[in-house]
Amino acid sequence: MTAELVEQAVAIRTVGLGKSYGHGETRIDALADVSVEFGRGRFTAIMGPSGSGKSTLLHCLAGLDKPTTGQVMLGELDLTKLDERSLTHLRRDRIGFVFQAFNLVPTLTALENITLPLDLANRKPDKAWLDTVLTTIGLKDRLGHKPSELSGGQQQRVACARALVSRPHVVFADEPTGNLDSRASADVLGFLHRSVREFGQTVVMVTHDPTAAAYADRVLFLADGRLRDELLDPTAESVLDLMKQLDGTD
Amino acid sequence: MLKLGLRSVLAHRLRFVLCTVAVLLGIAFVSGAMIFTDTLSAALKKNFAGGTADITVTAVSQVDPGTSGALPATLTIDLANQIAAVPGVAGTDPQLLVPGIQIIGKDGRPIDNHGLSAYGAGWPHHPQTAPFRLLDGEAPWGQAKLALDQTTARREGFELGQQIKVVTPARSVSATLTAITTSALSGSAAGAPLVSFDPATAQLLLLGRPGWTSIGVAVQPGQDHAIVKEEITSIAGPDVTVRTAAEVSADGENALDDTFGGFSTVLLMFAGLALFVGAFLIVNTFAMVVAQRSRELAMLRAIGASRSQVTGTVLAEATVIGVIGSTLGLLIGTGVAGGIQLFYQSLDLAIPSTALQVSAATIVTSYLIGIGVTVAAAYPAARRAGKLPPVAAMRDDLVVPERSLLVRLLIGGFMLLMAVTLSAIGLGTQGLPGAVLLAFAAAITLLGIVMTSPLISRYAVRGxxxxxxxxxxxxxxxxxAERNPRRTSATASALMISLALVSGLVVLAASAKASVDKGIADAIGTAEFVVSDQGGAFSSQVGDRIAEVPGISAVHRIRQLPGTVASTPVSVSGVSPGTLSGPIVTRLDAGSLDNLEKGEAVIPRNLANQLKLSVGKRFQLVTSTGKFPLTVGGVIASNREVNAVILSLDQFGAVGGAGTDSTLYLDVADGTDPVQVRSAVLAKVSDYPSVLVRDQQAYAAGERGPINAILGVVGALLALAVLIALLGIVNTLALGVxxxxxxxxxxxxxxxxxxxxxxxxxVEAIAMALLGALLGVIVGVLFAAAIQQVMAEDGLSVLDVPVLQLVIAIVVAAVVGVLAAFWPSRxxxxxxxxxxxxxx
Structure with a gap:
């Protein structure tokens, strides 16, 4: 099913990915045999009801969680074969993160938070790129402020900038607008959208909000740990329709 | 509320483990000290009960002669006879007991009593009033026979019939061991090594003149002791105490108590430091725990708990920790006391032993202190918890309201101001009062810094x-490290206080050492050798014999005894003619040294200032034997070697000084080899094995010895303080994680x-450790330097800051920080x- 969806080079893919907790009768499959590819320079949303395994999939993709079976291939690199230390360095150098909340280190300023992955890697930021990112998030006058002095939307935009600044292979966003009002959500999603369009960034986002999913190029639907359906060039209405359909079939 | 507290402690075991350890360490030292003291006195009571005459008459010394060259106050035989005539008295037994005896072991060295003085005694006249008992052999008679106590004899391997050498303050004697006795059963000599001679010989050898130190009185059966005591008191006159056996036992005067009491003092010092430093750790833990649990506590408020109830739950947690820490501390303290007892038993002194005494008082005190310290340290956090508004339970972003730092900073600033004022006054006050003021100012400074340290840490950490x-x-x-200045500074404060204490003591000790060297170099002039004795005073025969050695051109004697002038304790020195003009370098400020031979006194400048005396003034000197009017005949510059009221040897004898020397200064004739002369001198005094003949350097090294011993204790204090400060850093980091x-x-x-x-x-740990170490060292060094300034005239003439040691201390603190981070970072x-x- 997935083969025909490959339009561009693949940024990251999974092969027969499974994740289960417990043993025997109490065994729960959070993910079961998920094989999926994420195209380079595409914005993919993952949706599904609570407990569908969408967050687990994201965590496995990002090297934060270890799958029970299957592989996660970042280019030619199998993430499931890496030890903790290599995974850490991989996250630092080749992966960007935006979490739902608590994205920023409270003791660092906005700018320091943005350059933190580079500082941890002892790398100098690419000035021109940093400037581009900072212009795009549009918080140039608030860069010296601590996170506690920024609004929730501003904090998430800073987190997005941090995710982009190291030019990662993939940016993973876990419900990035979950705690924001609609206006701030639009800011953050617009920013992610532009990073894909203008800079060719690959973004994978977990969300339960059809409006947010509509910013993506493609929406994957998960239920009970399995890939159920997908939608290309979604709108809020088409996402909502498909969700209703899937609910009906359960 | 207690139940909630208990549950909370159980749920957050880890957070409270280190608090418990801090309480435990302090209480272990407190209870260890108390148990050891109780055990010792219980053992003394048990073993020495009943060893006292019905009534004891003792001469009162105005000044405790100790083991110095001063003669003990004595009673005459006439008084004994008068008492014998008192109705109801069955018999009297004049007794003699003199400290400062050396028993020479088989290796030719004086036996080591680990700080206890050996006593010499006259053989008792009647078994009924005897202060000790015969166990084996026959009572000694004449100068060729003596008796020894059982413990000492067994330990040193002496048997009846053997020759034993004994050095008394008066002379060196060799005699046959004819009797084994118990130790003295009561009084100051109880349990100490005891040598006894027949009464007449004892007076000759121990006192050098007739007299008795006490009279034991046996009361006729059926007579009321109290009435007989009244009768005796009425004829005995002043300067004599009359006590019944019960009173003697109640007074509990005992050399063992003094010797081993020092041990308890050291333990209590450790306890104080451990609890003080530990309190910071507890303060921090509770502040953090309350901050973390603010929502839970606010929820309690929301469902109807009152302020005091919320405060109560937190205090209940503190109580639980106090109880656990005190209980474990008591157990460990018992072990510590047992260990000390075992150690002393292994030395095989005549120390009685009994089961460890864990008294109710010890248990109650341990729990009171343990719980008290914990609850007091937790109180600020508990109070803040009580002030949490119930709405905090509903909101995410509301944290425990921290009281503004302003009040704290103002109080701290005021304290620092007070410390500066006190220091200024202290610096203007010479001598010990100035030093005490400065020490007090140092304590206030530390508290002031603790109060203002959140502000200090904010700026200091970055630099x-x-x-x-x-x-x-x-x-x-x-x-x-900067984000919560209170926490960082409280953690650093614990280390600061420890290091201020330690670095101050290190600087004072180094200065004392340097001052000893300089004082000796300045004060000793022509003298080639200094003769002294480990045991204090030594027989004048030593000097007499040295004078006969070819190549010795002069022997200068100094004798010493304690006394008081206008209630101020002073040393009294007798010096042989010429000692102050050559062997000892002194500058004459006023008067004349010749006045010494007229029976007048010469005093050093510092003493003259302290006692407000000048040439021509009269004053009264009180010694163990009486009160003597004297005139100031001269004032000399302050110097290290004779810091005393100086008299001629004759006048010294007249005020009660014994004929024993404390120091000899030897001049060597020109053109003779000092090394050969020294060997000849040593050969001459081989009868006195504990006499030391040293040149200036060796003498100075010997004088530095006690300071090194103090440094040893300081080192142990440092280790303990650093350990607890380390726990504090671990604690802060772990809670931070x-x-x-x-x-x-x-x-x-x-x-x-x-x-x-x-x-x-x-990095966070190092920041806290360095902040504390640097502040501590700065405060410690500054105040030690100030104390040295005001004590310059009183023996601390030189300031010596051992930079290397202090730098090492700071580096160690940083390393400790790295170590402290190990566990939390894992x-x-x-x-x-x-x-x-x-x-x-």
């Missing part, structure tokens, strides 16, 4: 950590690896990233 670079983990660690779980998860998620995480925590790097991010 201190600059050399560590600007890498991400370093910056993060530094910011973590718990508190910042999500932040650590985030950092891990975006690529901070294990070593970087460790480095971040190490915990932090094992956190599961996903769980950490999801953590509340």
């Amino acid at each position: 201190l950590m600059r050399p560590f670079g600007r890498q991400a983990p370093v910056v993060l660690g530094r910011r973590n 718990v508190e910042r779980t999500r932040e650590i998860g985030l950092l891990r998620a975006i690529g901070m690896d294990g070593p970087q995480l460790r480095r971040m925590l190490q 915990r932090a790097s094992r956190l599961d990233v996903l769980q950490a991010i999801a953590a509340e």
Whole structure:
């Protein structure tokens, strides 16, 4: 099913990915045999009801969680074969993160938070790129402020900038607008959208909000740990329709 | 509320483990000291009960002669006869007991009594009133026979019939051991090594003149002791005490108590330090725990708990910790006391032993102190918890309201101001009062810094950590140290206080050593050798014999005894003619040294200032034998060797000084080889094995010895203080890791690896350790230098700051910081990233 969806080079893919907790009768499959590819320079949303395994999939993709079976291939690199230390360095150098909340280190300023992955890697930021990112998030006058002095939307935009600044292979966003009002959500999603369009960034986002999913190029639907359906060039209405359909079939 | 507190302690075991350890350490020292003291006195009571005459008459010394060259106050045989005539008295037994005896062991060296003085006694006249008993052999008779106590004889391997050498303050004697006795059963000599002679010989050898130190009185059966005591008191006159056996036992005067009491004092010092430093740790823990649990506590308020009830739950937690810490501390303290007892038993002194005495008072005191300290330290946090508004339960962003730092800073500033004023007054006051004022000012300064340290830490941490670079983990660690100045500064304060204490003592000790060297170099002039004795005073025969050695051109004698002038304790020195003009270099300020031979006194400048005396003034000197009017005949410059009321040897004898020397200064004739002369001198005094003949350097090294012993105790204090400060840093970091779980998860998620995480925590720990160490060393050194200034005239003439040692102390503090970060960083790097991010 997935083969025909490959339009561009693949940024990251999974092969027969499974994740289960417990043993025997109490065994729960959070993910079961998920094989999926994420195209380079595409914005993919993952949706599904609570407990569908969408967050687990994201965590496995990002090297934060270890799958029970299957592989996660970042280019030619199998993430499931890496030890903790290599995974850490991989996250630092080749992966960007935006979490739902608590994205920023409270003791660092906005700018320091943005350059933190580079500082941890002892790398100098690419000035021109940093400037581009900072212009795009549009918080140039608030860069010296601590996170506690920024609004929730501003904090998430800073987190997005941090995710982009190291030019990662993939940016993973876990419900990035979950705690924001609609206006701030639009800011953050617009920013992610532009990073894909203008800079060719690959973004994978977990969300339960059809409006947010509509910013993506493609929406994957998960239920009970399995890939159920997908939608290309979604709108809020088409996402909502498909969700209703899937609910009906359960 | 207690139940809630108990549950909370159980739920957060880890957080409270270190608090408990801090309480435990303090209480272990407190209870160890108390148990040891109780055990010792119980043992003394048990073993020495009943060893006293019905009534004891003792001569009163105005001044305790101790083991110096002063003669003990004596009673005459006439008084004994008068008492014998008192109705109801069955018999009297004049007794003689003199401290400061040396028993020479088989190796030719004086036996080591581990600080106890050996006593010489006259053989008792009647078994009924005897202060000790015959166990084996026959009572000694004449100068060729003596008796020894059983413990000493057994330990040193002496048997009946053997020749034993004994050095008394008067002379050196060799005699046959004819009797084995018990130790003295009561009084100051109880349990101490005891040599006895027949009464007449004892007076000759121990006192050098007739007299008795006490009279034991046996009362006729059926007579009321109290009435007989009244009768005796009425004829005995002043300067004599009359006590019944019960009173003697109640007074409990005992050399063992004095000797081993010092041990308890040291233990109590440790206890004080441990509890004081530990209190900071407890304060921090509770502040953090309350901050972390603010929502839970606010929820209690929301469902109807009153302020005092919420405060109560927190205090209940403190109580639980206090109880657990005190209980464990008591157990360990009992072990400590048992260990000390075993150690002393292994020395095989005549120390009685009994089961460890864990009295109710010890238990109650331990619990009171343990719980009291914990609850008091937890109180500020508990009060803040009570002030939490119930709405905090509903809101995410509301934290415990921290009282503004302003009040605290103002109080701290006021204290610092007070400390400065006190220091100024102290610096203007010479001598000991100035030093006491400065020590007090130092204590207030430390408290002032503790109060203002949140402000100090805010600025100091950045500067201190600059050399560590600007890498991400370093910056993060530094910011973590800066983010909660109260916590950082409280942790650092514990270390600061320890290091201020230790560095102050180190500087004072180094200065004392340097001053000893300089004082000796300045004061000793022509003398080639200094003769002294480990045991204090020694027989004048030593000097007489040395004078006969060819190549010795002069022997100068100094004798000493304690006394008081206008209630101020002073030393009294007798000097042979010419000692002050050559062997000892002294500058004459006023009067004339010739006045010494007229029976007048010469005093050094510092003493003259202290006693407000000048040439021509009259004053009264009180010694163990009486009161003597004297005139100041001269004032000399302050100097190290004779800091005393100086008299001629004749006048010294007249005021009660014994004919024993404390120091001899030897002049060597020109053109003779000092090394050969020294060997000849040593050969002459081989009868006195404990006599030391040293040149100036060796003498100075010997005089520095006691200071080194003090430094040993300081070292142990340092180790303990550093240990607890280390616990404090571990505690703060560990709680910080718990508190910042999500932040650590985030950092891990975006690529901070294990070593970087460790480095971040190490930097925070080093910041706290360096802040505390530097502040402590600065305060310690400044005040030690100030104390040296005011004590310059009183023996601390030189300031010596051992820079290397202090730098090492600071480096050690930084290393300790690194070590302290080990455990918390291991915990932090094992956190599961996903769980950490999801953590509340």
